[in-house]
Each structure stands twice: as C-alpha cells, then as structure tokens.
Amino acid sequence: MSEPRARAVRPGRSPVTYKDLQEHTGLSLSTISKYFNGLPLRESNRVAVETAASELGYRVNTLARSLRTQRSRTVGVLLPVLDNPFHLSIIAGIEAALSDSGVGVVVSASRGAHGEPGAAVDSLAGRMVDGIIAVPAAHDAATLVAVSGRGLPVVLIDRLVDGLDGDAVVLDNADAARQAVRHVVDHGHRRVAAIAGPPDIWSLRGRSDGFLDAMRQHSLEVGPGAVRSGPLTVESGVASMRSLLAEPERPTAVVCLNYELTVGALIALNESGLRIPEDISFVGFDSLELSQVIKPRLSMVVQPTHEIAVRAADLMRRRLEPQPESELEPGAQAGPDPYQRVVLRAELVPGGSVARPRD
Amino acid sequence: MSEPRARAVRPGRSPVTYKDLQEHTGLSLSTISKYFNGLPLRESNRVAVETAASELGYRVNTLARSLRTQRSRTVGVLLPVLDNPFHLSIIAGIEAALSDSGVGVVVSASRGAHGEPGAAVDSLAGRMVDGIIAVPAAHDAATLVAVSGRGLPVVLIDRLVDGLDGDAVVLDNADAARQAVRHVVDHGHRRVAAIAGPPDIWSLRGRSDGFLDAMRQHSLEVGPGAVRSGPLTVESGVASMRSLLAEPERPTAVVCLNYELTVGALIALNESGLRIPEDISFVGFDSLELSQVIKPRLSMVVQPTHEIAVRAADLMRRRLEPQPESELEPGAQAGPDPYQRVVLRAELVPGGSVARPRD
DNA sequence: CTGTTAGCGCTTTCAC
DNA sequence: GTGAAAGCGCTAACAG
Numbered sequence: 001m002s003e004p005r006a007r008a009v010r011p012g013r014s015p016v017t018y019k020d021l022q023e024h025t026g027l028s029l030s031t032i033s034k035y036f037n038g039l040p041l042r043e044s045n046r047v048a049v050e051t052a053a054s055e056l057g058y059r060v061n062t063l064a065r066s067l068r069t070q071r072s073r074t075v076g077v078l079l080p081v082l083d084n085p086f087h088l089s090i091i092a093g094i095e096a097a098l099s100d101s102g103v104g105v106v107v108s109a110s111r112g113a114h115g116e117p118g119a120a121v122d123s124l125a126g127r128m129v130d131g132i133i134a135v136p137a138a139h140d141a142a143t144l145v146a147v148s149g150r151g152l153p154v155v156l157i158d159r160l161v162d163g164l165d166g167d168a169v170v171l172d173n174a175d176a177a178r179q180a181v182r183h184v185v186d187h188g189h190r191r192v193a194a195i196a197g198p199p200d201i202w203s204l205r206g207r208s209d210g211f212l213d214a215m216r217q218h219s220l221e222v223g224p225g226a227v228r229s230g231p232l233t234v235e236s237g238v239a240s241m242r243s244l245l246a247e248p249e250r251p252t253a254v255v256c257l258n259y260e261l262t263v264g265a266l267i268a269l270n271e272s273g274l275r276i277p278e279d280i281s282f283v284g285f286d287s288l289e290l291s292q293v294i295k296p297r298l299s300m301v302v303q304p305t306h307e308i309a310v311r312a313a314d315l316m317r318r319r320l321e322p323q324p325e326s327e328l329e330p331g332a333q334a335g336p337d338p339y340q341r342v343v344l345r346a347e348l349v350p351g352g353s354v355a356r357p358r359d
Numbered sequence: 360m361s362e363p364r365a366r367a368v369r370p371g372r373s374p375v376t377y378k379d380l381q382e383h384t385g386l387s388l389s390t391i392s393k394y395f396n397g398l399p400l401r402e403s404n405r406v407a408v409e410t411a412a413s414e415l416g417y418r419v420n421t422l423a424r425s426l427r428t429q430r431s432r433t434v435g436v437l438l439p440v441l442d443n444p445f446h447l448s449i450i451a452g453i454e455a456a457l458s459d460s461g462v463g464v465v466v467s468a469s470r471g472a473h474g475e476p477g478a479a480v481d482s483l484a485g486r487m488v489d490g491i492i493a494v495p496a497a498h499d500a501a502t503l504v505a506v507s508g509r510g511l512p513v514v515l516i517d518r519l520v521d522g523l524d525g526d527a528v529v530l531d532n533a534d535a536a537r538q539a540v541r542h543v544v545d546h547g548h549r550r551v552a553a554i555a556g557p558p559d560i561w562s563l564r565g566r567s568d569g570f571l572d573a574m575r576q577h578s579l580e581v582g583p584g585a586v587r588s589g590p591l592t593v594e595s596g597v598a599s600m601r602s603l604l605a606e607p608e609r610p611t612a613v614v615c616l617n618y619e620l621t622v623g624a625l626i627a628l629n630e631s632g633l634r635i636p637e638d639i640s641f642v643g644f645d646s647l648e649l650s651q652v653i654k655p656r657l658s659m660v661v662q663p664t665h666e667i668a669v670r671a672a673d674l675m676r677r678r679l680e681p682q683p684e685s686e687l688e689p690g691a692q693a694g695p696d697p698y699q700r701v702v703l704r705a706e707l708v709p710g711g712s713v714a715r716p717r718d
Numbered sequence: 719c720t721g722t723t724a725g726c727g728c729t730t731t732c733a734c
Numbered sequence: 735g736t737g738a739a740a741g742c743g744c745t746a747a748c749a750g
Contacts, residue, residue, distance in 0.1 A: 427728045
C-alpha cells in the first residue's frame with residue numbers, strides 16, 4: 001500500500017499545454033490557439049496569453065498541430081549516405097533555404113545495406129513530411145514512386161530514377177566530363193583515362209558517357225580499361241589509380257568523375273611518387289577545397305552544390321505553396337504544374353595540375 | 360450550386376488509416392493497433408490485418424503515435440553550423456548508432472545570426488524529441504538549460520557550457536594541443552606559434568591553454584602574437600597564417616587547433632611559396648583526409664570523431680531506456696544516474712611536415 | 719472577437 | 735484474445 005509510484009521515471013517534460021494557459025488566463029482554447037496562429041485578438045487577451053506563455057515556458061507542440069492540420073511544415077531530405085561533403089552541402093543548403101520560410105528539415109539516410117528497401121522513405125512519410133527532397137538510391141526508388149504517386153511532392157537531386165516523375169535538379173553530367181576532356185586535350189594529351197563510378201548510377205553514367213563522347217569527338221582512342229569504374233569510395237579511387245599507373249602504356253592524363261574517387265586517386269598518386277603535372281596530368285572533381293591546399297593547385301570540375309540545393313528547395317517550396325489561383329481567368333484550368341527539370345552546369349576551374357605531356 | 364469543390368488541392372496523401380483497415384478487416388481499432396505493436400493476435404486476424412495493410416499501402420503515422428504515447432523515439436541533433444566535416448561526421452555517426460535501436464534523428468542548426476536565440480532548441484522540443492544531442496552554441500545555451508531542467512535528456516558534445524549539467528563527451532583539448540607542441544619540440548623547434556580559435560568556445564580555449572601550458576613546460580617563450588585567435592573559418596586561418604609569416608621573427612613551426620583554421624593556414628602557406636617542412640614545420644588539426652593527399656603528408660592531430668558520436672549516442676540511449684531496476688535490491692534508490700563525462704584523447708598522426716628547423 | 723464542439727490517427731485502460 | 739470509449743495537444747467550423 002505504498003504511495004502510487006511517481007507517475008513516470010522522467011518528469012513531465014513540458015507538460016505545459018493550452019489547458020494550462022487556459023487556467024491561467026480564463027480564455028478558451030480556441031482563443032489561445034488564435035493567439036499562436038497570429039489571428040486577431042483583443043489586446044488585453046493578447047498580453048494575457050503572452051505573459052502566461054512565457055511564465056510557464058509554453059512551447060507549441062508541433063506534433064499535435066501537424067496531426068490536426070495535416071501538414072507538418074517539414075520536408076524530408078533523403079540521401080544515400082551522410083558522410084560525404086556533397087551530401088553535406090546539400091543538407092546545409094536546403095536547411096538554410098527552407099528555414100527562412102519556416103519549413104523544417106529532417107534528414108534520413110537510405111543506408112543501402114541493412115534496413116528494408118524504402119524504409120527511410122516510409123519513415124519520412126510516417127512523419128508526415130510535406131515533401132521529400134532526395135538523392136535517390138536504387139534501394140528506395142520504388143517507395144519513392146509510391147509516395148509520389150500518392151501526391152507527396154518529390155524533388156530529385158543529382159540522379160534520376162526510371163519511372164519516377166517529379167521535379168528534379170541535376171548536373172549536366174556529360175558536359176562536366178566533356179569540359180575535363182577538352183581541358184587536357186587542349187594541353188596536348190591524347191592518352192587520357194577516366195576514373196568513373198558505377199554506371200548504374202545515373203549521374204555517373206552521364207559523366208562516363210560524356211567522357212567517351214568527348215574522346216570520340218577529339219578522335220582519340222579509348223583503350224580498354226581507360227575508363228575505370230567502381231564504387232564511389234576513396235578505396236576504389238586508390239585502386240583505380242594504381243591500376244592505371246601500372247598499365248604498360250600509362251595515360252598521360254587522368255580525370256576523376258567524383259569526389260571520393262578524386263581523393264583516392266590523389267592518395268595513390270602521392271604514394272606512387274609521380275609528380276603532378278610533370279609526370280602526369282590530373283583533373284579532379286568537386287573538391288575545390290582540396291585543390292586550394294595542394295601544390296600545384298589542381299584543375300577541378302566543380303558542381304554548383306549550393307545552387308543545386310537552393311534550386312531544389314525552391315522547387316519544393318513552390319509545390320508546398322497553396323497554388324495561387326493562376327491567371328485572372330477563373331476557368332484557366334492550369335492543371336497541376338508540369339514537372340520541372342533544372343539542369344545546371346559544372347564549371348572547370350583550371351589549376352596547375354595539367355601541363356603538356358612530355359613524350 | 361456547383362459540386363462541392365474537391366476537398367483540397369492536393370489529394371489525400373496517404374489517407375490510409377486504421378479506420379480503413381478496420382473496414383477491410385472488420386476488426387476493431389484496438390486489435391489493429393495491437394498488430395502494429397507486436398502484441399499477440401489470433402493467427403487469422405494477424406494475416407487479415409497484414410494483407411489489408413499491404414494492399415492499401417498502409418503506413419503508421421508516427422506523429423499520431425508519438426502524440427499519444429508521449430515519446431517520439433527521435434532525438435534531436437543540434438549543431439552550430441552544418442557545413443563542416445566534424446559536424447557532418449557527428450551526424451553520420453549518431454544517425455548510424457541510433458537507427459539500429461529504431462531511434463530517428465532530426466538535425467537542426469542553431470544558425471547563430473538570425474533566428475531567436477534558442478529557436479532551434481525550441482523547435483526540437485516542439486517536435487517532442489526524446490532527447491537532444493548538441494554541440495552547444497553560446498546562442499542557445501540558456502534554452503538548453505531550460506529544457507534540460509524540464510527533464511529532457513541532453514548530451515553535450517565537444518563543448519561544455521556553464522550552468523548546463525548533463526552527460527557529455529568531449530576531447531581532452533589541452534592534451535591534444537600538448538601533443539602537437541611536444542611533436543614539434545621533439546624536432547628541435549623553439550619558436551612555435553599556434554593558430555587558435557575564439558577563446559570563448561570551451562574546446563578552443565582548452566586547446567589554447569594546452570598550448571601555452573606545453574610551451575611553458577618546455578621552457579619555451581611564447582611571444583606576443585604567438586597565439587592567433589579568430590573565428591573558426593577558413594578565411595581567419597588564411598589571415599592568421601599570413602600575419603604569422605609576416606612577423607620579423609617568423610616561427611619555425613605552426614600548429615593549428617581546428618579544421619577550418621588548418622585549411623586556411625595551408626592555403627596561405629601555399630600562396631607564400633614556403634616549403635613544408637624545409638622552410639616551416641606544420642601540424643594540422645582534424646583533417647586526416649587532407650593530410651593523405653598532400654605531399655609531404657602532414658602531421659596531424661586527429662579527434663576520434665566517430666567514437667565521439669557513438670559514445671554520445673550511447674549516453675543518450677541509456678537515458679532513453681526505461682531505467683532497468685538497477686541491482687537486486689528493490690529499495691536501492693539509485694536515484695537518477697549521475698551525469699557522465701566522457702573524455703576522449705586525440706591522436707597525433709606524425710607526417711612529414713615537421714622537420715628540424717634550419718637556423 | 720470569443721467559446722463550444724468535434725475530431726486529426728493512434729494507444730490504452732477496462733470490460734467482455 | 736477482442737472491442738468500446740476516452741483522450742494525447744491542437745485546430746477549425748460554427749454559433750454567439
């Protein structure tokens with residue numbers, strides 16, 4: 001017959017709710033609600049609520065609000081992996097762009113291996129996000145299609161996936177690779193190799209294709225093994241570069257088509273003892289920061305990552321808006337906006353890592 | 360007298376709810392709920408719910424569940440800024456560690472400048488996170504104290520803030536700096552400078568103190584301006600290094616005490632034309648990846664970032680658990696667990712960027 | 719402008 | 735085992 005045990009181990013968090021404000025002010029719940037939604041209130045009531053709220057340390061419960069209104073003012077950002085500067089930059093850019101409009105961001109990693117396919121998407125949907133901005137992994141393409149079909153706005157970044165329609169902002173990948181090739185060809189290189197990623201990723205395939213295309217346009221031969229493909233990891237970059245260097249006819253210039261691969265290639269180059277650009281010319285991808293720190297500064301293809309994020313955020317914001325009655329024409333029947341596909345160009349930042357080949 | 364306008368512009372998302380499952384199965388809401396919570400059900404009913412759910416594409420609504428249960432199985436991760444590899448690594452590590460326990464993560468940036476102080480914390484609290492893991496900015500220390508006081512578990516990373524108690528995992532910052540000093544001193548340097556951060560950030564102050572302390576222990580003089588402090592930005596690193604190099608008695612060795620500062624210092628060094636280590640010795644901080652790519656490889660103080668994240672996640676998980684009845688003793692009255700303070704050591708990875716000074 | 723009322727989708731006693 | 739009913743914290747009609 002002990003005292004009833006304390007309710008729960010952890011004390012009531014922020015048990016402060018409209019009810020408490022109600023008791024302290026004598027106002028009705030709906031009036032209080034109006035206060036927190038910026039609706040007009042009699043001045044005296046305004047301050048009453050205001051003071052009660054700050055005294056009690058009231059904080060609106062977003063969950064309850066979202067449940068009721070059926071919109072969370074939150075978008076999900078879905079990325080294949082988190083530990084990667086490109087993705088980081090995407091998060092940061094989106095977060096900044098959206099938080100100005102009072103929209104929150106919850107990030108989620110698809111975590112290729114474990115976890116059911118699509119689990120990440122489901123979890124976001126279960127959080128009632130108002131939309132999803134994704135760098136889609138093959139892994140959760142199907143689920144993305146499903147939620148998109150149900151009317152959840154989806155904005156794709158960096159990659160496209162078959163069967164999934166929606167707004168997208170992507171790089172002109174072929175062009176990015178072509179710029180790199182032109183850069184080395186202009187310096188007189190003819191034996192050029194690429195360290196590419198897996199061809200089943202849309203963006204990487206685009207870059208590989210662009211590479212091959214550019215080589216063809218310059219009437220250069222692409223030997224077997226001149227395009228190394230492998231996973232998007234530093235290790236894979238190391239391995240690719242090593243094997244490239246071990247070739248009997250070693251390329252005089254190597255271009256990398258992704259950040260991790262660039263880092264790996266540089267590590268391998270570093271351990272090989274070869275000098276850049278005297279012994280070999282090099283073009284990296286997406287690692288401007290690296291480039292500035294290395295001597296000579298590296299020629300680098302850089303994506304406008306921040307702009308990518310901002311454009312994606314813009315597309316999403318447009319979908320979230322209550323669709324302004326377009327035109328004056330009432331029957332204009334614009335239908336749902338057609339999907340937009342924003343294509344951005346990469347920029348080649350020349351450095352000192354590309355020079356005339358010696359032989 | 361037109362038809363009632365279509366309910367809403369955007370079609371009903373995932374209008375699938377228990378009610379729908381109820382209609383399709385004839386079971387009661389509570390039975391359906393039991394299914395989704397793993398409680399025992401008659402086999403026939405189990406499959407009934409199962410098939411209905413997959414046919415309709417049902418997804419449980421986490422928001423509603425959280426509202427009802429008063430726990431979201433989500434922790435907030437609060438960072439001063441997002442675009443920084445250390446913080447990225449923290450996010451990735453926590454996300455990975457926690458998602459195994461089915462706990463979600465929502466990240467938030469304190470965004471020093473605009474936004475009210477503490478807005479980020481409030482927003483997390485409003486999402487009913489079960490706890491907050493934070494690299495606290497001065498900006499939101501007060502709010503953190505407040506929510507912590509209300510019983511929300513808070514785990515601090517990297518920095519401590521006055522008046523805020525809670526679990527924490529931090530670096531032995533003084534030791535990190537001391538290791539760097541010892542490293543260069545062992546190579547015979549006596550004129551050593553540090554590029555430090557703002558002393559009002561706990562971790563950076565610890566590193567500066569450690570630097571000064573180590574210098575003293577080695578009976579070395581610390582000239583005025585031998586410790587440069589400034590904001591944690593690449594630009595500030597550039598400026599600090601430049602001004603160090605412009606000194607009449609230029610230091611023979613420079614140690615950096617943070618990642619951004621390291622990058623900035625290297626950029627300045629690069630443009631100065633000085634050679635590492637022939638003209639100047641250098642120790643960087645936290646940029647192992649950089650170090651591998653640069654020739655010579657840089658001596659580097661590296662934090663165990665991944666372990667930091669994992670330990671923080673562990674501390675949080677412990678607070679979230681329903682406190683196992685500790686001991687066999689029923690009346691043991693352990694009280695709330697005392698706060699834990701995990702202190703991790705940085706590691707000095709020697710490279711080729713430190714050599715005997717010439718003069 | 720304010721109050722009453724009925725839920726949002728889910729969990730949880732409490733009877734059966 | 736299962737179902738009926740109450741309610742988490744909030745908003746949105748609708749009267750007054």
